[in-house]
């Protein structure tokens with residue numbers, strides 16, 4: 001048999017549990033990209049379930065500095081503050097209601113990198129607060145596959161194949177060449193890297209070119225592949241080209257024909 005005391009204890013625990021349940025406010029989803037492209041408009045969003053509570057406010061912070069507040073119970077529902085690196089997208093700065101609040105940022109710069117937080121609070125009597133945060137880093141992804149330049153469609157045996165492969169990003173990519181599936185190392189080809197800086201706002205975007213000089217030592221065709229790899233962002237982009245090696249040995253004649261054709 002259960003003692004009276006024990007029954008009270010259980011009732012009390014259940015009661016506290018129920019109160020606790022009704023006091024809690026749930027952050028059901030938060031969308032803050034880990035990496036955002038500096039040229040994009042980025043939308044941060046936060047979804048919540050208030051249970052029996054009334055939503056008092058949703059606050060957005062960057063590095064502990066509040067830049068946006070939605071307070072549906074106030075006369076002035078929206079307030080914004082100036083924070084370095086934060087520009088609200090003028091066309092469509094926010095969308096907030098009882099369940100979701102999103103803010104869109106424009107004019108990103110390296111100053112926009114940081115820890116973003118969504119904080120929700122319930123109204124009286126509980127005033128419960130819940131929040132979630134996530135780091136966002138501003139990058140510049142390659143806008144297209146790497147560009148191969150300088151190739152001829154046909155080469156001769158023993159000729160030097162020369163080509164460039166170029167890509168631009170921040171952080172900079174590692175560029176590698178493969179010929180017929182073989183990784184081109186310094187032993188197999190001459191590789192020269194060039195780099196120029198193309199700033200986008202304050203982000204030091206690098207345009208990198210990897211030049212390959214490769215002595216052709218086999219007949220048939222060469223399948224060239226250039227890969228731009230940004231390990232941190234888990235981004236890999238590649239471009240391939242096929243070139244043919246002449247069967248005919250009379251190179252001097254062919255050169256004459258070619259130069260006549262080109263001039």
Ligand SMILES: *[C@@H]1O[C@H](CO)[C@@H](O)[C@H](O)[C@H]1NC(C)=O
Nearest residue numbers: 024025026027028128129130
């Ligand atoms: C905050 O939200 C999470 C996710 O819904 C939930 O597990 C947690 O109990 C909430 N905290 C408070 C204090 O309401």
Ligand SMILES: *[C@@H]1O[C@H](CO)[C@@H](O)[C@H](O)[C@H]1NC(C)=O
Nearest residue numbers: 084085086087107108109111
């Ligand atoms: C864009 O951001 C930069 C750096 O934060 C700032 O100096 C500039 O005024 C902003 N431009 C606009 C149009 O908001």
Ligand SMILES: *[C@@H]1O[C@H](CO)[C@@H](O)[C@H](O)[C@H]1NC(C)=O
Nearest residue numbers: 095096097098099100101102
């Ligand atoms: C709140 O806004 C979101 C997206 O902006 C929308 O999907 C949802 O239906 C809205 N909810 C209510 C209750 O208006």
Ligand SMILES: *[C@@H]1O[C@H](CO)[C@@H](O)[C@H](O)[C@H]1NC(C)=O
Nearest residue numbers: 149150162163164194209211
């Ligand atoms: C590759 O690019 C570099 C730097 O722009 C240039 O000097 C070189 O001539 C180019 N090579 C080829 C094969 O186009």
